[in-house]
Amino acid sequence: MLSIIKSIALNGIEGFIIDVQVDVSGGIPCWEIVGLPDVSVKEAKERVKTAIKNSGFEFPSRKIVINLAPATIRKGGSNFDIPIAIAVLKACGKIMSFEYESTLFIGELGLDGAVNGVIGALPMCIEAKKRGFKRIIIPSQNELEAGIVEGIDVIAVKSLSQLIGFLNNQVTIFPSKFDLEDVLKCRNLYNVDFSEVKGQKNVKRAIEVAASGGHNCILIGSPGSGKTMIAKRIPTILPSLTFDESLEVTKIHSIAGNINENMPILVNRPFIAPHHTISQVSLVGGGANPKPGDISLANYGVLFLDELPEFDRNKLETLRGPLEDRKISISRLNYTVTYPCNFMLVASMNPCPCGYYGYGDKCKCSNNAIRRYLSKVSGPILDRIDIQVEVSGVDFECFTSDEIEESSYKIRKRVEKARAIQIERYKNEGIFSNSELTDRLIEKYCIIDGKCQKILELFVKKKGLSGRAYKRILKVARTIADMDCSEEIQEKHILEAMQYRNLDNKY
Amino acid sequence: MNKKEFGNIGEKITCKYLLKHNYRILERNFIYRGGEIDIIAYDRSKNEIVFFEVKTRSNKEYGLPADSVNKYKLNRIIKGAKYYLFKNRINKANTRFDILEVYYSQGMFFINQIKQII
Ligand SMILES: Nc1ncnc2c1ncn2[C@@H]1O[C@H](COP(=O)(O)OP(=O)(O)OP(=O)(O)O)[C@@H](O)[C@H]1O
Ligand SMILES: [Mg+2]
Ligand SMILES: [Zn+2]
Numbered sequence: 001m002l003s004i005i006k007s008i009a010l011n012g013i014e015g016f017i018i019d020v021q022v023d024v025s026g027g028i029p030c031w032e033i034v035g036l037p038d039v040s041v042k043e044a045k046e047r048v049k050t051a052i053k054n055s056g057f058e059f060p061s062r063k064i065v066i067n068l069a070p071a072t073i074r075k076g077g078s079n080f081d082i083p084i085a086i087a088v089l090k091a092c093g094k095i096m097s098f099e100y101e102s103t104l105f106i107g108e109l110g111l112d113g114a115v116n117g118v119i120g121a122l123p124m125c126i127e128a129k130k131r132g133f134k135r136i137i138i139p140s141q142n143e144l145e146a147g148i149v150e151g152i153d154v155i156a157v158k159s160l161s162q163l164i165g166f167l168n169n170q171v172t173i174f175p176s177k178f179d180l181e182d183v184l185k186c187r188n189l190y191n192v193d194f195s196e197v198k199g200q201k202n203v204k205r206a207i208e209v210a211a212s213g214g215h216n217c218i219l220i221g222s223p224g225s226g227k228t229m230i231a232k233r234i235p236t237i238l239p240s241l242t243f244d245e246s247l248e249v250t251k252i253h254s255i256a257g258n259i260n261e262n263m264p265i266l267v268n269r270p271f272i273a274p275h276h277t278i279s280q281v282s283l284v285g286g287g288a289n290p291k292p293g294d295i296s297l298a299n300y301g302v303l304f305l306d307e308l309p310e311f312d313r314n315k316l317e318t319l320r321g322p323l324e325d326r327k328i329s330i331s332r333l334n335y336t337v338t339y340p341c342n343f344m345l346v347a348s349m350n351p352c353p354c355g356y357y358g359y360g361d362k363c364k365c366s367n368n369a370i371r372r373y374l375s376k377v378s379g380p381i382l383d384r385i386d387i388q389v390e391v392s393g394v395d396f397e398c399f400t401s402d403e404i405e406e407s408s409y410k411i412r413k414r415v416e417k418a419r420a421i422q423i424e425r426y427k428n429e430g431i432f433s434n435s436e437l438t439d440r441l442i443e444k445y446c447i448i449d450g451k452c453q454k455i456l457e458l459f460v461k462k463k464g465l466s467g468r469a470y471k472r473i474l475k476v477a478r479t480i481a482d483m484d485c486s487e488e489i490q491e492k493h494i495l496e497a498m499q500y501r502n503l504d505n506k507y
Numbered sequence: 508m509n510k511k512e513f514g515n516i517g518e519k520i521t522c523k524y525l526l527k528h529n530y531r532i533l534e535r536n537f538i539y540r541g542g543e544i545d546i547i548a549y550d551r552s553k554n555e556i557v558f559f560e561v562k563t564r565s566n567k568e569y570g571l572p573a574d575s576v577n578k579y580k581l582n583r584i585i586k587g588a589k590y591y592l593f594k595n596r597i598n599k600a601n602t603r604f605d606i607l608e609v610y611y612s613q614g615m616f617f618i619n620q621i622k623q624i625i
Contacts, residue, residue: 027599
C-alpha cells in the first residue's frame with residue numbers, strides 16, 4: 001500500500017514541500033529511505049519504529065520503502081519523523097482518512113513516542129501558509145513561534161498517540177492562538193537609551209545620519225571615549241520593525257535555533273556583537289549542516305565589530321561579498337543555501353595600537369606601527385563604510401551636567417521620517433534606503449549643482465580619495481538632505497557629508 | 508537430562524506452543540547452504556510466514572538466549588528465508604522473523620517469544 005504525507009524541508013530560509021511517500025509491501029521485512037536524505041533523516045528509522053511501538057501500535061513486519069520526493073532537494077534534520085510515522089501507520093490502515101492533502105506534518109519523535117521540537121518551525125509555517133495549506137501539525141515546543149502565523153491552523157501536538165487520536169477524530173486539539181498585542185508591547189523596549197550618553201553632539205549627529213540612511217559606520221577614538229556605549233544604542237534609534245520585518249528576522253533566528261518561550265518573535269532590531277576570536281563559520285555561516293552565521297542573525301539590525309583591527313584580515317575579507325550583496329550563499333558539494341544578511345555594519349577602533357594617538361603626547365607608537373595597524377582594516381572593510389566618526393572622550397563637566405539629553409525615542413522619530421522619504425522615493429527601485437544606492441541609482445538620485453560638484457572634486461583630489469569614496473560622500477549627502485526634508489542636495493549637505501571621511505583625512 | 512534430550516523436548520514444546528497460538532507449522536529444521544532454520548510457521552491471525560530461531564538454554568545465568576543471535580547470524584537466517592520463499596515460489600508474502608527462547612528452570616519449561624527481530 002502506498003501512502004503520501006506532505007511535509008516540508010528548508011533550504012536556507014526557503015521552504016520546499018516534500019512528499020513523504022511510503023510503500024508497505026510483503027517480502028523480507030526491511031526499511032529503506034531514499035530521496036537524498038542525510039544521516040539525520042536516515043536515523044529516523046529507529047526513532048519512528050520504536051516510537052510507534054511505544055505508542056501502543058504494532059509496527060508492521062513488512063518491507064517499507066520511504067521516498068522523500070522530489071529527490072533533488074537535500075533533506076536534513078529530524079523533522080520527517082512525524083510524517084514518516086503517520087505515513088507508515090496510514091499505509092497499514094491504522095489511521096482513518098483525513099484531509100492529508102491540505103495538511104503539513106513536521107516533528108521529531110522521541111523513542112517513547114513524545115514529539116520533540118524542530119528547528120525552523122516559523123519559516124516552515126510561513127511557507128505552508130503561502131502554499132495554501134489548511135493546517136500544519138507541529139511539535140508543541142514550537143507552538144509559540146509557529147502560532148504567530150495567521151491564516152493557517154497550527155496544531156501543536158505533544159505525542160504520537162495524541163496526534164493519532166486527533167487524526168482519528170478521537171481527540172480534539174484546538175489551533176494555537178497567539179496574542180500578537182502581547183509581544184508587540186515589547187517593541188522598542190530596550191534596556192539602553194541614547195539619553196544616557198552625555199554630550200557628544202557631533203557623534204550623535206553622525207550616528208543619526210548613519211541610522212537615517214542605513215549607512216555603515218565606524219567609530220574611531222581612544223579607550224574609554226564611549227565607542228562601545230554609543231554603538232550599543234544604535235538599534236534603539238533605527239526605525240521600528242514592521243511585522244513582516246519581524247517575521248523575516250525571526251525566521252533566521254528560528255533556523256539558528258535561538259527561539260525560546262521568552263521570545264517567540266523578535267520585535268526589536270538585533271544587535272549582534274561577535275568577539276574578534278569568532279570563527280569564520282560562526283561569523284558568516286556554514287558548517288556541515290549549514291547554519292546562518294552572525295551576519296545573518298544581524299539581518300535588519302546592527303552587526304557591531306568592536307576593536308575592528310583585532311579581527312583577522314581574512315575574516316574581514318569574507319565580509320566583502322555579503323556587505324555588497326546583502327545575502328550570503330554557502331556552497332556544499334551538491335547544493336547551495338542562501339541566507340539574507342541585510343545589516344548595518346558598525347565598527348569601532350582605536351586610532352593607533354596604544355589608543356592615544358592625537359591625544360597629547362601620550363602616544364608612543366611609531367609611525368610604522370600605526371600604519372601597520374591601520375592597514376589591517378583599510379582595504380577590505382573601510383572601503384565599504386560610508387561614515388567615519390571620530391569619538392573623543394567627554395569632559396568631566398559633561399558627566400556632571402544636568403542637561404537632559406535627547407531620548408532614543410525622539411531621535412528615532414526623526415530617523416523614521418527620513419526613512420519614509422527614502423522608501424517613497426525608491427518604491428519602484430526595489431531598495432529601501434540611501435545606503436543601498438547602486439552607481440546607476442546614484443547618478444539618478446544624487447544630482448548636485450556645478451558649485452557643489454567643484455567643492456567635492458577639490459576635496460577628493462586634495463585627499464587623494466578613490467572614486468568609491470566620492471560616491472559614498474554623495475550617498476551620505478543624499479541622506480543628510482533627506483533629514484532636512486530637502487529634495488535637492490545643497491552645499492551644506494555636501495559639506496557635512498565630507499566631514500564623515502575622517503579616517504581618510506588623518507591617516 | 509542430557510543436551511540432546513533437552514533439545515528434543517524443547518522443540519516439542521515450542522511446536523505445541525505455536526499450534527496453540529494459531530500457527531500452522533510449515534517446516535522444521537529447514538536446511539539451506541549455510542545453516543538451518545529451526546521452525547517455519549504460518550501465523551494465521553496475522554497472515555505472515557514466520558521464521559523462528561529457537562534458542563534453548565538450561566541456565567539463564569549465561570545471559571538470555573536471544574542475546575546469541577547476532578547480526579551475522581541474522582543475515583544467514585534472512586538468506587535461508589529467501590531461499591525458502593524462492594524454492595516454494597512464494598511471492599510477496601508477508602514475513603516475520605522471531606526468536607523463541609526456551610529455558611528450563613525448577614522442573615518447568617518456559618517459552619518467551621520475541622517478535623520482529625528485524
Ligand atoms: N558620553 C558619555 N556619557 C556617559 N558615559 C560615558 C560617555 N562616554 C563614556 N562614558 C562612560 O565610559 C565607559 C567606557 O565607555 P566605552 O566602554 O564605551 O568606551 P570605549 O570607547 O568602547 O573604550 P575601549 O576602546 O576601551 O573599548 C562607559 O561605560 C560609560 O560609563
Ligand atoms: Mg569598547
Ligand atoms: Zn599610540
